[in-house]
Amino acid sequence: MKWEGNRESDNVEDRRGDGGGGGGGFGFGGRSIGIGTIAIALIGSYFLGVSPMTIINALSGGGSMPVQQEQPAHAPPKDDREAKFVSVVLADTEDVWTQLFRAQNAQYVKPKLVLFTGATQTACGTGQTASGPFYCPGDQKVYIDLAFYRLMQQRFHVSSEFANAYVIAHEVGHHVQHLLGIDQQVAAARERGSERQANAMSVKLELQADCFAGVWGFHANKARSILEQGDVEGALSAATAIGDDTLQKQSQGQVVPDSFTHGTSAQRVRWFTRGIQSGQIEQCDTFGASQL
Numbered sequence: 001m002k003w004e005g006n007r008e009s010d011n012v013e014d015r016r017g018d019g020g021g022g023g024g025g026f027g028f029g030g031r032s033i034g035i036g037t038i039a040i041a042l043i044g045s046y047f048l049g050v051s052p053m054t055i056i057n058a059l060s061g062g063g064s065m066p067v068q069q070e071q072p073a074h075a076p077p078k079d080d081r082e083a084k085f086v087s088v089v090l091a092d093t094e095d096v097w098t099q100l101f102r103a104q105n106a107q108y109v110k111p112k113l114v115l116f117t118g119a120t121q122t123a124c125g126t127g128q129t130a131s132g133p134f135y136c137p138g139d140q141k142v143y144i145d146l147a148f149y150r151l152m153q154q155r156f157h158v159s160s161e162f163a164n165a166y167v168i169a170h171e172v173g174h175h176v177q178h179l180l181g182i183d184q185q186v187a188a189a190r191e192r193g194s195e196r197q198a199n200a201m202s203v204k205l206e207l208q209a210d211c212f213a214g215v216w217g218f219h220a221n222k223a224r225s226i227l228e229q230g231d232v233e234g235a236l237s238a239a240t241a242i243g244d245d246t247l248q249k250q251s252q253g254q255v256v257p258d259s260f261t262h263g264t265s266a267q268r269v270r271w272f273t274r275g276i277q278s279g280q281i282e283q284c285d286t287f288g289a290s291q292l
Contacts, residue, residue, distance in 0.1 A: 009091035135174035160234025173212030211284035214275020
């Protein structure tokens with residue numbers, strides 16, 4: 001992926017070292033949780049249909065973590081390559097979505113992206129490494145512990161800068177959904193329906209975010225030629241690795257479709273591909289699609 005030298009976003013907030021874990025594990029509730037347990041919690045968050053914060057609290061002995069005062073925001077160091085990559089990708093999403101919103105006579109509100117280690121306070125509760133990257137609509141911020149990229153390499157055997165960018169673009173896709181009011185409509189529908197129906201709505205929400213990530217990739221490449229050989233395949237490998245069916249097979253040896261919350265590997269690949277091939281927001285209507 002060609003990204004070096006491109007514009008960096010000013011909307012990256014670096015909280016690393018502000019109270020997260022260190023060493024070989026991450027500290028939660030006075031206990032240390034290693035990378036293996038974190039991986040289990042990450043997988044569980046995908047198919048159980050519950051908050052990852054609930055899972056990690058259970059793994060760490062139960063109980064909620066005390067609310068922390070938010071630390072003063074500061075930018076990441078200029079010589080931090082990983083942080084620079086994230087800043088460039090975020091800037092690219094800003095440029096693409098600003099243009100797409102402007103074409104519809106709307107204004108794109110840029111989200112913040114928070115780098116953290118271990119745990120950090122959000123408007124949605126205590127965000128933790130085990131949840132993987134996530135978007136909080138309450139404060140319109142994307143949260144990511146960069147250790148997730150190493151987890152992708154170690155557990156899912158995914159190593160690609162464009163795959164890493166896809167992760168960020170997917171979370172920004174949730175921000176786009178929030179600005180369009182889609183996530184609020186889904187939340188209301190989830191409350192009215194059964195658990196099975198709620199999970200089905202979550203799948204459609206996640207697949208649409210995958211498609212929006214593809215839309216970003218289409219326009220970013222058209223404007224700045226960021227794609228190199230193998231980049232799209234790397235992103236598709238990431239989408240395949242985090243499909244509900246794949247994760248369930250790895251963790252429990254069987255697949256339970258009614259518990260899906262993010263979509264199958266094939267579905268995630270299909271919707272990301274639709275976005276990156278078309279570059280059209282209207283092609284991402286997972287809620288009106290006859291088949292996912």
